Amino acid sequence: MANKNLTKAKKAKNDEFYTQFSDIQKEVESYLEYNPDTFKDKIIYSNCDDPFESNFFRYFVLNFDRLGLKRLISTSYKPSPVANTQLGLFGDDKTLEKVKGRPKVTANKFIINEVGDIDGDGSFTLEDIAQQLRANKNNEWTPLEGDGDFRSAECVELLKQSDIVVTNPPFSLFREYITQLFEHKKQFLIIGSMNSITYKEIFVLIKNNKLWLGNGFNAGNAYFSTPNARKDFASGVYDEKTGLVKFRNCHWFTNLDHGRRHQPLNLMTTNENLRFNKKMQGKTTYDRYDNYDAIDVPFTKAIPSDYEGVMGVPISFLDKYNPNQFEILGSDTDIKEGKLPLLIISKWNGKLDRGYIHGKRIFSRMFIKHKKK
DNA sequence: GAAACTGCAAAGTTGGGCCC
DNA sequence: GGGCCCAACTTTGCAGTTTC
Numbered sequence: 001m002a003n004k005n006l007t008k009a010k011k012a013k014n015d016e017f018y019t020q021f022s023d024i025q026k027e028v029e030s031y032l033e034y035n036p037d038t039f040k041d042k043i044i045y046s047n048c049d050d051p052f053e054s055n056f057f058r059y060f061v062l063n064f065d066r067l068g069l070k071r072l073i074s075t076s077y078k079p080s081p082v083a084n085t086q087l088g089l090f091g092d093d094k095t096l097e098k099v100k101g102r103p104k105v106t107a108n109k110f111i112i113n114e115v116g117d118i119d120g121d122g123s124f125t126l127e128d129i130a131q132q133l134r135a136n137k138n139n140e141w142t143p144l145e146g147d148g149d150f151r152s153a154e155c156v157e158l159l160k161q162s163d164i165v166v167t168n169p170p171f172s173l174f175r176e177y178i179t180q181l182f183e184h185k186k187q188f189l190i191i192g193s194m195n196s197i198t199y200k201e202i203f204v205l206i207k208n209n210k211l212w213l214g215n216g217f218n219a220g221n222a223y224f225s226t227p228n229a230r231k232d233f234a235s236g237v238y239d240e241k242t243g244l245v246k247f248r249n250c251h252w253f254t255n256l257d258h259g260r261r262h263q264p265l266n267l268m269t270t271n272e273n274l275r276f277n278k279k280m281q282g283k284t285t286y287d288r289y290d291n292y293d294a295i296d297v298p299f300t301k302a303i304p305s306d307y308e309g310v311m312g313v314p315i316s317f318l319d320k321y322n323p324n325q326f327e328i329l330g331s332d333t334d335i336k337e338g339k340l341p342l343l344i345i346s347k348w349n350g351k352l353d354r355g356y357i358h359g360k361r362i363f364s365r366m367f368i369k370h371k372k373k
Numbered sequence: 374g375a376a377a378c379t380g381c382a383a384a385g386t387t388g389g390g391c392c393c
Numbered sequence: 394g395g396g397c398c399c400a401a402c403t404t405t406g407c408a409g410t411t412t413c
Binding site: 195221298299300301314315316319361362363364 | 382383384385386387
Binding site for chain 3: 017170171172191192193195198199222224245246247250351353
């Protein structure tokens with residue numbers, strides 16, 4: 001069943017999912033709590049985005065002064081399919097004007113340098129921004145030359161000008177997207193699939209403390225709205241009433257520091273887990289892998305506080321990872337590539353693609369140890 | 374009051390297809 | 394034909410409520 005869904009997703013290449021305003025707000029606020037100046041005097045760039053629809057654009061415009069932003073740049077990928085809907089107050093899509101009577105061919109670029117109560121109604125709203133944009137006063141709204149692909153020269157040029165990239169890029173291009181951010185030495189806060197953790201190019205960044213998970217969605221459940229509401233989502237994935245699609249394994253990826261990353265994970269001892277942790281019931285000891293010299297910890301909560309050796313944990317452990325508490329030794333791939341030779345059971349003659357327990361292959365694990373106090 | 378039902382929150386995961 | 398890579402999930406359990 002699971003794989004059926006994966007195959008469907010592969011075929012659909014459905015990369016159009018809009019992040020909710022409240023999720024952006026909650027995530028950004030968690031960085032501000034840790035450091036109120038996280039975004040101060042910074043140029044924020046939100047590419048792979050559609051300013052007409054985007055809650056990223058809306059959030060950063062409405063919080064421009066409070067965050068102390070220097071500039072906000074937002075570019076869309078391909079012409080907006082939904083122009084004049086959410087932000088219809090901006091007037092006609094300029095790409096339409098450019099190619100009257102023919103399909104839209106270009107994407108949009110917004111550059112915001114200044115916000116304020118332009119229309120004098122006592123409050124600052126998107127209408128003020130719309131007026132400024134119409135007047136081209138300090139702010140800019142122009143069509144892009146190309147389709148807004150993040151790899152295009154004009155978008156790379158905008159990336160170079162920016163300090164922090166905040167967006168929800170297409171999952172299918174996640175690796176390429178991250179690679180570009182590191183090439184240009186940018187700070188970022190982006191949404192990606194948890195499974196990206198298992199990609200070796202991504203994992204090495206996590207292991208070397210150059211990339212980590214953000215504060216995260218409520219209870220790890222991310223809800224996105226989608227213009228392409230497919231009817232073939234599995235039960236419980238798409239809610240027609242709200243128009244939201246629920247995904248379990250999405251997370252924020254970042255290199256900005258936040259408080260949750262420094263909170264220690266409270267743990268029970270080995271004996272306490274075996275006695276009181278319901279998920280460990282029926283076991284008298286932790287399983288060991290057939291092929292790796294480590295214990296298997298099937299749930300993050302079940303990490304024993306008193307075990308000094310190597311532990312294999314699910315990738316979702318990263319959501320609770322505190323670099324002062326744990327050391328990440330490597331992944332399945334690292335073992336396979338011979339980077340952790342001491343972890344291989346010498347008498348094992350089988351595969352080294354994943355961990356095996358009693359002959360059964362289990363899901364990706366990463367290998368950790370408690371840091372010595 | 375036990376069983377069945379329901380809604381919600383929490384936390385984990387494979388195997389088909391393609392490439393060599 | 395074996396191994397690697399990929400893909401915007403599913404399942405489970407608990408707690409509160411209803412039913413008989």
